[in-house]
Amino acid sequence: MYTRLPTLLICVALTGGMAMAQGCPQAPDHAARMQDLVAQVRQAETETEARRITTQMWEMWTDAPDAVAQEMLDQGMERRAAYDFLGAITVLNRLVDYCPDYAEGYNQRAFVRFLRQDFPAALSDLDRAIALSPDHIAAIAGRALTLMGLRRMDEARIDMARALDLNPWLPERGLAAPGGPLAPRGQDI
Template sequence: MDSLSINYLLENLKNPDAIVREQATRRIWRLWFQQKGIYGLEKIDYSQKLIDVGELATAEEVLTSLIQAQPDFAEAWNRRAFLYYSIGNYQKSLTDCQMVVQLNPVHFGALHGMGLCWAVLGKYAEAIQAFQKALVIQPYSLVNQRLILECTLKLS
């Protein structure tokens, strides 16, 4: 990925103009999905189609195969984390989210996902930390702000 482009877009996530933030968010996701070219993008798209029709085991196989072929493809890990979260396998989802963040420390989606996993596992302090890290990247994220408040209430 072009680090100048991504840095510019990351700065735009902090812009007070909501339209600028939304455009930057879409462009960042596009860059992440296209990180490994057409092959990776096609596999992710295919896995999503499988998820949409309830073929979760096959979707997991597709994503796992993609991860094995391209272990540095953060978005492949992130999509599998999403799949695991959606079927209630929070520990596996958390492990994949952590790999995403290791590969791409500014992946606000994976940080958000980590927070969701920690929260559902009852680890509210860890959830708050993950949501706060996501907020550093996307300070206007109302959902992360709300989730921090909810987790803080559960701690008290």
């Protein structure tokens, strides 16, 4: 059983359903801090240092607009981690319905759809996440992988290059290295 469900129900009960009825508040504005983290990760000298900075980025991305949205995000991620992809999508659908301007809801739903190899639906979610958060490195890298799954390699190369420009330490960087499937043309053989 999911331990977060009672907390979500308590949040809804305590607000009398008002939070859901009033809609999602604005997501926290982490733009300035995120720009600082991007600058730091670009200058990181080791992978360990880059991972520490990336963890801080994830803390910003997964900082939901309110307690109700946070519960839905956490529960969706927990269900994904437990390979309950349909349950994860159900919860994340509710999250994006409740918070249509929260990029991470779309990014997480895209990840589940990617794992299910529903690449067209994942791409749609990633496009929305990036429209809401243009420098969302994980969404950009996810878009590159999704385009790769759709065999749209030239577009995937462009997105991976963009993601690596923002974070040269991405785990997916080997895909764009010489000999990798997303290496610049002429270096992908």
